[in-house]
Structures are given as C-alpha cells and as structure tokens.
Amino acid sequence: MILRLTINAMNKINSKVFDIEPNSDNQIPLSEWYINHFKLGHKGYFIITESKSLYSIIEPSVGISSKKIFKDRIISLVRKLELESNLAINSIDTTEVYICKTNNRSVLGSQNDLIRMAEAIFYYDGGSNKDLSKINETPMSYTKSFPDIDIEVEIKRRRDF
Numbered sequence: 001m002i003l004r005l006t007i008n009a010m011n012k013i014n015s016k017v018f019d020i021e022p023n024s025d026n027q028i029p030l031s032e033w034y035i036n037h038f039k040l041g042h043k044g045y046f047i048i049t050e051s052k053s054l055y056s057i058i059e060p061s062v063g064i065s066s067k068k069i070f071k072d073r074i075i076s077l078v079r080k081l082e083l084e085s086n087l088a089i090n091s092i093d094t095t096e097v098y099i100c101k102t103n104n105r106s107v108l109g110s111q112n113d114l115i116r117m118a119e120a121i122f123y124y125d126g127g128s129n130k131d132l133s134k135i136n137e138t139p140m141s142y143t144k145s146f147p148d149i150d151i152e153v154e155i156k157r158r159r160d161f
Contacts, residue, residue, distance in 0.1 A: 001094050004102045008037040013070045019098040034107045038115050040122045054110050058132045071097050
C-alpha cells in the first residue's frame with residue numbers, strides 16, 4: 001500500500017523523511033492513497049483519497065504524532081472500509097505500507113475541492129463534524145463519477161482485468 005502524503009500531513013506525523021519509492025508497476029486495487037491534513041475550527045483532520053476512484057475519508061487527526069501511530073490508524077481505517085463496502089477481509093493489502101511524496105496534482109485538486117465542501121458542511125451545521133462523510137456523495141464533475149459507487153466498480157474492474 002502506498003500512502004502519498006502532503007507536507008501538512010508529514011508535519012502532523014512529525015516526520016521529514018519519506019520511505020523509499022516502491023515499484024510503481026503495482027496495479028493492486030486500492031493500493032495508492034493520497035493524504036492531506038487540514039483544520040476545521042480548532043480540530044485537525046486527515047483527508048484520505050484513493051487515487052483512481054477519488055473515494056475519500058475524513059478522519060480526525062487527534063492523537064497521531066508518529067509514523068507508527070499513523071500507519072496503524074490507516075490500517076484500521078482500511079479494515080473498516082472493507083467491512084462497510086462488503087469487500088473481502090484483507091482484500092486491500094496492508095502488509096507493506098510506504099509513505100511517499102505526492103505525484104498527482106489532479107488528486108490533490110480533488111482533495112482541495114472536498115476540503116472546501118467539508119468546510120461548508122462544518123460551518124453550515126454550526127461547527128458540527130458529524131456529517132463530514134457526506135463529501136463522498138458529491139459527484140466529481142470533471143470525472144463524471146460518484147465516488148461512493150465507483151470504488152466498488154473500480155475494484156471489480158481491476159480484479160477482472
């Protein structure tokens with residue numbers, strides 16, 4: 001699994017060193033995730049986005065102060081995603097987790113749009129963060145996709161390839 005972190009996310013986990021760049025020939029479904037860190041009010045959050053389907057998760061960043069804690073939290077989020085999406089247990093390989101630099105500005109642009117949507121939800125609801133998961137219901141106009149549906153389609157497409 002490849003985690004591509006922005007500078008903000010690297011600062012949050014108190015790390016300045018990226019792992020060695022893994023072989024990019026890997027075409028395993030859901031193997032590459034982009035992670036950014038942002039603040040809403042006085043609380044910090046990670047936005048975690050799958051690179052192909054643009055499926056995103058917003059997770060509070062409280063208590064994450066090292067690479068090990070961060071990787072453990074990501075693995076638990078992946079297991080939760082598998083259960084919620086009716087995927088087979090351990091279908092997303094987390095045996096090797098690499099932290100690398102971001103390399104796709106379009107995914108980061110999508111994340112920035114979703115962060116603005118999360119800010120709008122947050123301020124519209126009077127500072128509540130309970131509905132931040134609604135960002136996955138937002139269609140991405142330039143990809144013509146609905147990420148909450150397309151994540152399963154992407155997995156099936158790659159599995160049948």
